[in-house]
Amino acid sequence: MNKNLELYRDELETQGTNFFILDTKGKGSVYGDVDFVAYCWDIDHYNQVNDGDLFIYRRQQKASEIKGQFYFFGAGKISKIQSIEGKRVKGIISKAFIFDEPLLQEELEDFKWEFRNRGNNWEHFFNQYGMNKITKNDFIHLLSFKPGVLQESKEISSGMDEEVKFYQRQEGGNYRVEDQEGSSKTRGAAQKVFANQVKLEYGFQCAVTGIKTKELLVASHIVPWSEDKDNRLNPRNGICLSPLIDKAFDKGFISFTDDLKLIVSDSAKTDAALYESLRPYEGKRLNVRKEFEPDRDFLTWHRTHLLLKYNDGVNKILSKGSFD
Numbered sequence: 001m002n003k004n005l006e007l008y009r010d011e012l013e014t015q016g017t018n019f020f021i022l023d024t025k026g027k028g029s030v031y032g033d034v035d036f037v038a039y040c041w042d043i044d045h046y047n048q049v050n051d052g053d054l055f056i057y058r059r060q061q062k063a064s065e066i067k068g069q070f071y072f073f074g075a076g077k078i079s080k081i082q083s084i085e086g087k088r089v090k091g092i093i094s095k096a097f098i099f100d101e102p103l104l105q106e107e108l109e110d111f112k113w114e115f116r117n118r119g120n121n122w123e124h125f126f127n128q129y130g131m132n133k134i135t136k137n138d139f140i141h142l143l144s145f146k147p148g149v150l151q152e153s154k155e156i157s158s159g160m161d162e163e164v165k166f167y168q169r170q171e172g173g174n175y176r177v178e179d180q181e182g183s184s185k186t187r188g189a190a191q192k193v194f195a196n197q198v199k200l201e202y203g204f205q206c207a208v209t210g211i212k213t214k215e216l217l218v219a220s221h222i223v224p225w226s227e228d229k230d231n232r233l234n235p236r237n238g239i240c241l242s243p244l245i246d247k248a249f250d251k252g253f254i255s256f257t258d259d260l261k262l263i264v265s266d267s268a269k270t271d272a273a274l275y276e277s278l279r280p281y282e283g284k285r286l287n288v289r290k291e292f293e294p295d296r297d298f299l300t301w302h303r304t305h306l307l308l309k310y311n312d313g314v315n316k317i318l319s320k321g322s323f324d
Contacts, residue, residue: 004075004143007095007160011054011077012136018048019139020055021072023130025063027171032084035171036076036096036164044087046131053078056142060130061105065200065292070122071102072142073196098163101196101214103145104204111145114138162189166233170197175234187225194233195219201292202240208262208281211242218246222298227305236295239286244277252306254278258296260286267308 011017024033032040035057041049049055057074064070079094105122114135118125126132166177166189177190198219205212220241223231231237239256241249248254253268264282269275286294 004097004099005140007097008054008075008077008143011052012140014052016052017136018050018053019134019136020049020053021058021126021132021134022055023058023060023126026059032090034168036074036098036167037093039078039091039093040084040088041091041129041131042087043089045129046127048133049078049081049091049131051078051080054139056134056139058126059102060126065197066104066203067289069105071104071200072099073102074098075143095160096164097160098167098193098196100192102200103142107145111141162186163193166190166193170194170233170235175232175237176230177232178229190233191225194221194235194238197235198238199240201235202288205240205287206242206245207240207286207288208245208284209242210287216242218243220246220249222294223301224250227301231298234295235292237298239288239294245281248274248278249302250306252308255303255307256286256294256299257303258299260288260293260299262286263303263307265308 005012022039024035024039026035032038039055054077055075056072057076058070058072061068061070075097076093077095078091080092082090082092084090114137115133116125162185169175170193177187181187181190195218199214199217204214204217206217211217218241219238221232222237222239225232228237239249245254248268253265253274255263255265257263262281262284264275264278268278288294
């Protein structure tokens with residue numbers, strides 16, 4: 001059993017456990033939902049969920065950072081259902097678990113659903129109300145889509161709690177991670193939350209080269225982790241890049257202007273092979289939706305502190321603010 005399923009071993013072995021997909025809009029929800037903490041609904045509209053049931057979170061297309069794609073991003077257990085007012089109830093969530101990386105709509109084109117026949121497209125496949133009862137096999141297959149490494153149950157629970165903590169912090173606009181939270185496990189949890197959000201906002205695509213292979217994507221900090229505690233989780237302090245571009249950015253061989261165009265340093269040009277790899281992207285603008293563009297103050301910091309020796313052309317570009 002992989003780590004995704006190990007967490008829910010008892011529930012999976014218990015007869016009577018039901019399984020659901022629950023839609024969520026994330027931060028800013030007006031429905032009282034708090035991802036991985038509580039989920040609210042009206043039992044007049046949907047009254048099939050019971051204490052002890054398991055669910056998978058789905059971000060609908062209209063709330064997704066990626067245009068035209070929903071995605072699954074986590075799972076949990078409805079440990080207790082509480083009345084709020086009238087017919088509204090709140091499900092208290094336990095055993096919360098964030099996927100290693102979101103499972104995108106485009107990755108599920110050939111997925112074999114049991115609870116419903118999908119047909120040729122996704123139209124009307126999920127209930128409009130945002131709660132769908134699925135089969136146990138659907139639940140297992142979704143959580144097994146990208147199997148993780150088996151760990152001890154206690155270690156799984158501890159690591160997932162850390163991830164949920166940082167997810168909640170990021171959702172609330174608090175991007176600070178203290179140095180004393182910097183154990184390898186804790187830092188890994190924070191980095192995962194940061195990386196997942198950055199990659200989502202860039203549509204799981206390198207903002208420079210256009211590479212979409214997930215295994216070759218890196219969420220690169222603009223101001224490094226070691227330099228700014230207050231923005232370690234801030235997605236505006238990140239860019240989704242492929243490995244060579246990420247490493248060149250990290251080492252100061254490239255940077256970006258305030259209008260998001262790529263600069264190649266003089267130092268990169270002393271290595272003919274490196275410059276040949278970077279030259280096609282010189283002056284190219286980062287491919288990112290406006291609402292997810294990096295913070296210009298962070299880019300200024302990177303140019304000032306990390307970009308290696310400017311050439312005259314770069315100085316002119318920076319003074320003009322654009323490439324002509």
